Amino acid sequence: MPEPTPSGEPGAQRPDELTLDHHRQARTGLAEAVYGPGKSPEQCAAAVAGLLAGDGEGPVILTRADDDQVKAALAAAPGAQTTPTGPGLQTLVWRAAPPREGAVPVLTAGTGDLPVAREAAAVLAGYGLDSPVVADVGVAGLHRVLAHRETLETADVVVVVAGMEGALASVAAGLTSAPVVAVPTSTGYGASFEGVTALLAMLSSCSPGVSVVGIDNGFGAACAAVRILGARQGAA
């Protein structure tokens, strides 16, 4: 039972601060991941080390970690695959799964959407999926996305990452029978409202069967794709 935290040690990680879910991979096909923001470097390091030391399986992933968190986590558990996923942020993957089948192209409407797309690709890589990022194919120049029509038609899942008005999700979903997981991004200005516009637009898509994850949530889109592919392999 905790007493109030003693003064002067705000960052000190204490035993009762984490309740790790070692068997989430077995239960849900997705191992517990560590979300960086709001955690101290010590808490990040302890969570990563704890998950690696447990009897669970699957990749151990630390998302949106800042420099101090990365440093602490790598000190506690060296050897992660590291991907920059935003200004001053990185996503780290330990114990990546071996390569497996599955075509999950990650499309972006603009270059500014790349950090979110890279987060998705890094998480997919953690689950053994080598996913091409098809960047900067927004609908202002339709020929750009149409040039990737074959990629869309042969995909198992399509992840669409777009800010501004998010129209790429609707257009892409009209060109493929694959599941489309749309990720709105906070890219854009004017009336983009930090991704709210793209979020609402994707939820209102005139192309049926688009499903949506939260703003800038490349991690979540990758997890949805892993669920879809996992189900598929179990069934095949």
Place this chain on the structure above:
Amino acid sequence: MPEPTPSGEPGAQRPDELTLDHHRQARTGLAEAVYGPGKSPEQCAAAVAGLLAGDGEGPVILTRADDDQVKAALAAAPGAQTTPTGPGLQTLVWRAAPPREGAVPVLTAGTGDLPVAREAAAVLAGYGLDSPVVADVGVAGLHRVLAHRETLETADVVVVVAGMEGALASVAAGLTSAPVVAVPTSTGYGASFEGVTALLAMLSSCSPGVSVVGIDNGFGAACAAVRILGARQGAA
């Protein structure tokens, strides 16, 4: 100076309720129009009759009038061109301008956007412009709008009317050098929020040079087109 309205006569139109702007056509190229909602049938009729009797010029337009307003207005001033523009609503035009040059196609993403498109077309007709409505060419099936590529390329102004995620505005603007005036509509559900989603999406279009009017405001889009074409004719 009005005394408080006497009881029992809520609908009676009184002299001080209207301040007509007879010379707005001369000043802005657009005559004053009468917006139905919130006005009594008597007020609608008085405004229409007053504008027709004044020394102004240009069409006299009554928008979004319900059945009682239409009846009162036609009793006071017969002979209007009448267009249904929504459930139980009509737009009436008196003293339409003679036909003039100008290609202003009105595109809709879906069939549900037609009432707003028809309001735009009726107002354009009032200013002498015979505008084709190209209906139901939303981006879920890109071939539909691509089939009208020549219409877009030869247009003087393009009006795009769309609800849901409003992506048609971005796609159309990528296919033409004409000015694109986008009208979000309240069509759609899920997260369309009565047109707010389409409004924000159009304002955030990745295709530069799209400008936007209010939700369901077919009248306003037509007025913007008239301004554009008027400027053009004055200059030519």
Place this chain on the structure above:
Amino acid sequence: MPEPTPSGEPGAQRPDELTLDHHRQARTGLAEAVYGPGKSPEQCAAAVAGLLAGDGEGPVILTRADDDQVKAALAAAPGAQTTPTGPGLQTLVWRAAPPREGAVPVLTAGTGDLPVAREAAAVLAGYGLDSPVVADVGVAGLHRVLAHRETLETADVVVVVAGMEGALASVAAGLTSAPVVAVPTSTGYGASFEGVTALLAMLSSCSPGVSVVGIDNGFGAACAAVRILGARQGAA
């Protein structure tokens, strides 16, 4: 090229009001569907009849149709499967696909979520999927959803339909490795804001890999499930 609609015939369906997308099934695995609201009964009937008469394939679906629309559509094309999906609304399916494999349980948090769940089940049935609706298993009594744990573990896709705080999506996703498609509903009061609360909650789920469709959009959830299962069968 349309002239302004002649007065007095607001409901008359005219040739240029629909641009049917007959090959959408071939392109996206999902045939074009007809969304009732905002269309006249004549437009609904014409769209349904046109899709049935075309050279396309797949089910023809009319969603959220009111009594007049249902009547007109059935007059033009008898023999639909009819499902009530809300107060005064029905979803109709013509040319349903033959039964196929695929376990897509549809969970609801409360009884009030049933109309949306039924829309999802009716559309899934149109694509040949016989989906059990597991009703009224909200998280206030956890034993209710835990009683269906096996259904969750063996599902190919799980559709979760919930209003209020939408917590069932997070809980269900923690109990299965299947893809979870969440549908927020407008059920609830207090601070439910017509489904916005459930929508935001589902998008913010602490269970990774939940993806979300628009409020009350049972149709969209079914389409996402069809995409997932279609991809899977093509791959297997």
Place this chain on the structure above:
Amino acid sequence: MPEPTPSGEPGAQRPDELTLDHHRQARTGLAEAVYGPGKSPEQCAAAVAGLLAGDGEGPVILTRADDDQVKAALAAAPGAQTTPTGPGLQTLVWRAAPPREGAVPVLTAGTGDLPVAREAAAVLAGYGLDSPVVADVGVAGLHRVLAHRETLETADVVVVVAGMEGALASVAAGLTSAPVVAVPTSTGYGASFEGVTALLAMLSSCSPGVSVVGIDNGFGAACAAVRILGARQGAA
């Protein structure tokens, strides 16, 4: 009567800037507390010192104080219990009440919710209640909260601190007959909107009898718990 503040002395605390409420403890069972943000260090110090010097009773609490405010307050009044409650923020308690009976477990959904939980625990400690923080038991892994079922069943009040979709409040309230005070936190991304999503979700809980305080308001939740326990002791 104040003249406009002379230039050059923005931080100088002046006599008329505070109206201390010395007898609030007697009136409401809760002593006046000092909310740091927006106050100068001098104002914080003066308020703390003034409350300690007055004839009131009960703990003197300074919440959300930054380093300068903490330094000034401790210089004016040494000997506070200090708890870190966020990045660069601390909560200080002087004149804590003697220990008393009462089980008020503070649950958090994630590790990122700990600062808010600690603020609640520190304030509860100021009123003599030694409250266990049960951290990181979010609903993505239900077994985590179910492991604390006995704590919930024997609690006098349960405080639930959660960000993201805030579902832990609903689940916990389904497992106990104790009053549940829910604190939404600004933890999360995607569509968490700085705690608004959790706030709305908790207000819409399908588990009846959950009541809610403001976002990140650990202080307020503790005060609600003190009121509940105080009423109880007075009655017993």
Place this chain on the structure above:
Amino acid sequence: MPEPTPSGEPGAQRPDELTLDHHRQARTGLAEAVYGPGKSPEQCAAAVAGLLAGDGEGPVILTRADDDQVKAALAAAPGAQTTPTGPGLQTLVWRAAPPREGAVPVLTAGTGDLPVAREAAAVLAGYGLDSPVVADVGVAGLHRVLAHRETLETADVVVVVAGMEGALASVAAGLTSAPVVAVPTSTGYGASFEGVTALLAMLSSCSPGVSVVGIDNGFGAACAAVRILGARQGAA
């Protein structure tokens, strides 16, 4: 496993539509209640009858039922206590608990808040608590609430029901040490936004220890009070 609902029987209640939680009273101190809106009369009746027939205990409550729902429920289970709680809405209580100790005054700011207050009082009565409604004591005339100061000081729980700016919650909480459960109502205009303003104001109260339930949620406030009193009796 349900087949799609057969056409023509939208209201027919089917066996799989309800999952009753008979032991919720034992688990949470609050029996499962039936929320009327969105349910068919048949579903309401079946839920009420099912709960009464089960082996659970505690009152059976049907909230916000319209005339058809009331009629169906009373036909299935006569003898309920009936309270009007809004235009065309009633709350019904079967198997009310025997009278018990506990002072829970329900204050309203205005006469328009009475239906919500009555819902709270009816539910409290269902749990054996005879709660006075103190109506129309808003802060525009402070003497009105000050006249009830003794009621506040001797209360076990105070329920404050207010629309508009909801200031009564802050004022009342400054006059009592009892727990204050605030219920924002949708009463008011101008910028009340159907209760959102009162909701936000109550959550932002400067009087610490106010906790809040959803808009117009008199039921929820009563449940919170029952939890508080139940805990208290268990402890005393």
Place this chain on the structure above:
Amino acid sequence: MPEPTPSGEPGAQRPDELTLDHHRQARTGLAEAVYGPGKSPEQCAAAVAGLLAGDGEGPVILTRADDDQVKAALAAAPGAQTTPTGPGLQTLVWRAAPPREGAVPVLTAGTGDLPVAREAAAVLAGYGLDSPVVADVGVAGLHRVLAHRETLETADVVVVVAGMEGALASVAAGLTSAPVVAVPTSTGYGASFEGVTALLAMLSSCSPGVSVVGIDNGFGAACAAVRILGARQGAA
């Protein structure tokens, strides 16, 4: 102490439903008024009759009353001055004050704003002020408001009633040194959002010294003007 309302008598007014504030006129210069919406006809009648029978002074005003409320109130207290203030709504004034000095012109931007302006004028008349309504002088034709420049320059208070973008408040305040009380109205469409746009615009006016009341709150604007004039007369 009230028992739960007996069934079958939803509209019956009971003694404890009103707490009249007879001396509000003496305290605040404004007598208590009765706001119709949400009250039963019986409650309206009782409140009006109670205020007239009390020892208070000043006008007795019933605002936004529907036909049943008007009928009940006039039956209980004949002889009111009646003003239509919206579709099916009226404002009634009993015991109007004798005429007094004070120029309070009420400007409207459009004809649709008249019901709100009339509510303001009726309430001003109740306090003895005969206020001219200057209708339909919106800024699209600036000459209309400039024609009333002298009225503005000699006013004691100016009330500006406007919907849509509410620009008339800014323009009027640039033409007068009188206090400007702005009333946003729910008139308009497109992006007017039921008056929210006008409300925000008036609060953001570039003309300093504009103060604002709630949407459609003509009553509140009149009260603010009465306070201003009352202060002035007391001082003169």
Place this chain on the structure above:
Amino acid sequence: MPEPTPSGEPGAQRPDELTLDHHRQARTGLAEAVYGPGKSPEQCAAAVAGLLAGDGEGPVILTRADDDQVKAALAAAPGAQTTPTGPGLQTLVWRAAPPREGAVPVLTAGTGDLPVAREAAAVLAGYGLDSPVVADVGVAGLHRVLAHRETLETADVVVVVAGMEGALASVAAGLTSAPVVAVPTSTGYGASFEGVTALLAMLSSCSPGVSVVGIDNGFGAACAAVRILGARQGAA
């Protein structure tokens, strides 16, 4: 006619950047003021110097100026009265009006509201009004504001500055017949939303005749008070 600004001189003030309104004092009773944010130091200095050099009258006021702006303005025009009005912000007054009659107390709910109250007091001082700031009299302890009842009863205008739930405006308006100008502040947390909650609450006040200015707009409240008093003196 400007050419695009030459590179390298972002801050250089150019002749065409300001259009001073020298006669605004004569027209509106309020001289043009310079709003600091968004202007370069050079623009601030030029505006102040230009207004002082013109043939206008009345005080010259620079609001919300940061340190660089203050320095530049004082270099261009020494001798201003300087008041700190927020973190790193000051309000400067040149050419203050001579003292005049008028009681305008400025109440604040908390100490954190003081910077906004001081902005109001500084602007009032610029117009010759010596206004007492009555700080920290929020409604959690009613005796605090009741202790100033005489100040309220004898005021010509009352300015109420409050954040959080803003209830002080309603309470104060119930205690005085003077006009009440309410200023919501961005003070508070939880669900204060940077002042939106207080803004909405003040607009929805149950005390009639409260009018409201924008969030943190102490300047605007002072201007409204000056208009009220100016009208009054002209009339007296």
Place this chain on the structure above:
Amino acid sequence: MPEPTPSGEPGAQRPDELTLDHHRQARTGLAEAVYGPGKSPEQCAAAVAGLLAGDGEGPVILTRADDDQVKAALAAAPGAQTTPTGPGLQTLVWRAAPPREGAVPVLTAGTGDLPVAREAAAVLAGYGLDSPVVADVGVAGLHRVLAHRETLETADVVVVVAGMEGALASVAAGLTSAPVVAVPTSTGYGASFEGVTALLAMLSSCSPGVSVVGIDNGFGAACAAVRILGARQGAA
């Protein structure tokens, strides 16, 4: 096909990050522009250099570039016209078009709107249009905009840049028959909400024919003007 980005090289521009649209000028009359925010300096430089090296035509524009982006872009492609367009931001133009006919005055309501106006003017200059900026003519002093009436009457397009309540757009549109493109800015406080208020107000303008672009989107307004003038020259 990209592998996950190697660690340690967050800024390195890779070949697959850009999909340039070299022929957008031919297709839409507007060359592809590079939006700075969210791109690395290397990405900005590569995009600019790529567009200049391609076979496209028209100006190459980099908007809202910070110092590092400007430095990198100028190192890769010297010789741009540089315009400061906000704090620490610049807009760069390479390969500006030769001067052409067209009067596009850019009005601002205040000095704080100048950065956005300058972005518009810089982009217009890139397309050969020398556009006067008419600064600081907000409606609080109507004479200021009326002094430019001839500029408005002879304009081909009018761009109105305004924050706060954005009323200048309505007033200007009432004085000209030219198309009015309105740009809301994030200037203002109180209830400006970072430009949302001006955006909504402009969309709700009572002057018909105003069309609107996103908040602070001077670039978009210039593009809309170029479309309008291009259409016009093609037609003349």
